[in-house]
Amino acid sequence: MQIMAHWRDRARYTVFDSAYGDGERTGALIAAWRADPQRPQHLHVVALASGRQPGFHRMPQTDAGVTLDLLALPLDTALAELNAHLDFICLHAVAGSAFARPLARLTALGARLAAPALDDEQRAALTAQGFVFDGASGAALFASRKPRLPVTPEPVRHALVLGAGLAGCALAARLCARGWAVTLIERHPQVAMEASGNLAGIFMPLLSRDDNVPTRLTRAAYLYALRLWAHMGGVGRAFDGAACGVLQLARDAGHAAVSRLIAADNTIDPDFARWLEAPEAEALLGLPAPDGGWLFPQGGWARPGSVCEALLATCGARLTRRFGVGEVTLERLGDVWLARGPDGAVLAEAPTAVLASGAGARSMALTSDLPLQALRGQVTHLAPGAAPQLPLVLCREAYLTPSAHGVTCAGATYDLDADPALRASSQHENVTRLRALVSDPHAADAAPLAGRVGFRCVAPDRLPLVGRLPDFSAAGATERLRDVPRHPGLYGLLGYASRGLIWAPLAAELLAAQLEGEPLPLEMTLVDALDPARFVLRARRGARPTAPAGADIDR
Numbered sequence: 001m002q003i004m005a006h007w008r009d010r011a012r013y014t015v016f017d018s019a020y021g022d023g024e025r026t027g028a029l030i031a032a033w034r035a036d037p038q039r040p041q042h043l044h045v046v047a048l049a050s051g052r053q054p055g056f057h058r059m060p061q062t063d064a065g066v067t068l069d070l071l072a073l074p075l076d077t078a079l080a081e082l083n084a085h086l087d088f089i090c091l092h093a094v095a096g097s098a099f100a101r102p103l104a105r106l107t108a109l110g111a112r113l114a115a116p117a118l119d120d121e122q123r124a125a126l127t128a129q130g131f132v133f134d135g136a137s138g139a140a141l142f143a144s145r146k147p148r149l150p151v152t153p154e155p156v157r158h159a160l161v162l163g164a165g166l167a168g169c170a171l172a173a174r175l176c177a178r179g180w181a182v183t184l185i186e187r188h189p190q191v192a193m194e195a196s197g198n199l200a201g202i203f204m205p206l207l208s209r210d211d212n213v214p215t216r217l218t219r220a221a222y223l224y225a226l227r228l229w230a231h232m233g234g235v236g237r238a239f240d241g242a243a244c245g246v247l248q249l250a251r252d253a254g255h256a257a258v259s260r261l262i263a264a265d266n267t268i269d270p271d272f273a274r275w276l277e278a279p280e281a282e283a284l285l286g287l288p289a290p291d292g293g294w295l296f297p298q299g300g301w302a303r304p305g306s307v308c309e310a311l312l313a314t315c316g317a318r319l320t321r322r323f324g325v326g327e328v329t330l331e332r333l334g335d336v337w338l339a340r341g342p343d344g345a346v347l348a349e350a351p352t353a354v355l356a357s358g359a360g361a362r363s364m365a366l367t368s369d370l371p372l373q374a375l376r377g378q379v380t381h382l383a384p385g386a387a388p389q390l391p392l393v394l395c396r397e398a399y400l401t402p403s404a405h406g407v408t409c410a411g412a413t414y415d416l417d418a419d420p421a422l423r424a425s426s427q428h429e430n431v432t433r434l435r436a437l438v439s440d441p442h443a444a445d446a447a448p449l450a451g452r453v454g455f456r457c458v459a460p461d462r463l464p465l466v467g468r469l470p471d472f473s474a475a476g477a478t479e480r481l482r483d484v485p486r487h488p489g490l491y492g493l494l495g496y497a498s499r500g501l502i503w504a505p506l507a508a509e510l511l512a513a514q515l516e517g518e519p520l521p522l523e524m525t526l527v528d529a530l531d532p533a534r535f536v537l538r539a540r541r542g543a544r545p546t547a548p549a550g551a552d553i554d555r
């Protein structure tokens with residue numbers, strides 16, 4: 001095979017295929033890679049695939065040396081949104097020639113092309129971009145030396161990760177899987193003692209008519225989380241929870257009307273989301289649902305702390321836990337970051353540091369310029385019998401989980417104060433909304449004050465911050481994300497707001513890919529929407545951030 005001679009002795013080899021089809025060609029390629037003693041350490045296949053929800057889909061693989069990205073987008077859009085250095089390109093049944101320029105932008109010097117069915121115009125367009133064809137065959141070599149995407153230098157694979165909640169544990173897992181040594185530092189003695197400590201978090205995507213950026217991001221995150229969890233053994237098996245489905249009731253007739261329009265577009269896979277009119281929703285629920293609702297059949301709930309433990313269990317000996325160390329500060333000394341405990345003693349050092357510290361980032365000097373808010377939330381815990389026993393998660397302005405381990409969770413409040421204690425007024429708010437949700441004015445009557453308080457870390461646009469952290473003090477008159485000065489070796493995984501369960505897996509995978517210089521698992525438009533430096537540009541432009549459309553999970 002031409003490709004095997006080309007990939008010999010490489011550390012990483014990236015193949016682009018314009019038609020995944022039934023996956024047979026990719027399967028054969030992976031089999032050939034496995035069988036070749038001189039294979040590259042890592043094979044990355046990026047292939048266009050139809051029949052999925054639009055966007056990039058990273059498919060977890062059993063073989064740690066293989067990555068597969070399926071791009072459910074038209075060729076031109078996929079190439080414009082891709083960030084990768086391609087070593088081998090297979091073009092099958094492509095139309096037009098507009099793809100040639102964006103393809104060349106992604107192609108590594110010396111890359112090979114196999115394109116047996118090009119027309120003259122396509123050949124000419126590719127030739128103009130630097131592909132040199134071997135006679136009349138469809139094989140070509142890429143010989144252009146024009147500057148391409150910047151290449152990430154080989155990293156020193158050791159990171160400090162500050163914070164053992166969903167964000168930090170997910171990153172530890174993705175970095176250890178890539179051979180990194182990770183020192184995970186946490187002020188508390190165990191994982192998930194702050195925002196990630198709730199008994200139940202809900203997972204579901206967002207929908208919108210215009211398929212806006214928050215909708216695309218939550219879809220990508222939700223689908224990646226579902227695939228990763230299935231790969232780990234499944235929700236309810238790998239960790240505590242249930243993929244029992246989520247029914248999101250329409251808020252009113254107007255919301256139902258918009259929902260019907262979204263459903264009528266007919267682009268949504270029914271396994272992803274299904275609009276139910278009132279009779280169907282009521283039959284499923286056993287309760288009134290006068291305006292109908294969206295069913296997310298693969299949604300559900302999970303206990304975030306058990307997800308954290310399951311993720312850390314995959315890390316093996318590459319993970320060092322430094323837990324129970326109190327309030328930690330970070331300091332740059334030469335080429336490394338030092339993590340210091342409250343007494344000033346150095347707990348660990350590494351060239352790369354990642355702040356996965358949730359609302360705690362607000363009190364750290366390095367991140368104090370980021371516009372992060374801590375939003376208090378109180379969840380109410382109800383004993384069996386205090387609320388209807390549901391077959392799935394029900395939500396609207398509030399949510400109610402099915403009972404698990406003798407507790408039903410109803411929540412959650414959204415408060416601006418910093419009171420860490422349970423309070424009766426928040427419980428009253430939860431119970432009032434619960435009664436409206438289940439159409440029962442007596443639900444949770446006389447329920448004792450019980451539950452949990454946590455603080456969400458929230459950015460003004462409600463989207464996470466994923467990537468290298470900006471240096472606000474050095475920002476000057478910057479106009480573009482790529483020109484914003486950054487702290488050397490300092491990254492953030494912050495602002496997971498009310499969707500930590502689904503943000504954590506994809507954000508960790510994205511950051512790990514950025515650190516390694518791998519093809520990214522997400523469209524560039526969406527990567528930019530998560531870039532922590534967006535707030536430097538917004539501060540300069542004086543722009544008002546916009547909140548994403550659609551209901552939040554817990555409000």
Ligand SMILES: Cc1cc2nc3c(=O)[nH]c(=O)nc-3n(C[C@H](O)[C@H](O)[C@H](O)COP(=O)(O)OP(=O)(O)OC[C@H]3O[C@@H](n4cnc5c(N)ncnc54)[C@H](O)[C@@H]3O)c2cc1C
Pocket residue numbers: 162163164165166167168185186187188191192193194195196197198200201202203304326327328329356357358359360361364376377378379411412413453454455456457493494495496497498499500501502553554
């Ligand atoms: C009431 C409520 C309801 C929610 N409902 C849902 C839901 O239904 N679905 C969903 O997906 N999400 C939900 N969330 C959000 C979800 O819980 C969070 O998005 C997620 O837990 C955030 O994870 P994290 O790792 O970023 O932060 P955290 O879990 O807060 O972890 C940060 C860690 O960093 C540590 N840390 C911080 N600073 C320091 C320091 N200086 N030194 C040492 N350690 C430090 C902290 O101790 C903490 O353990 C809810 C949150 C709340 C509060």
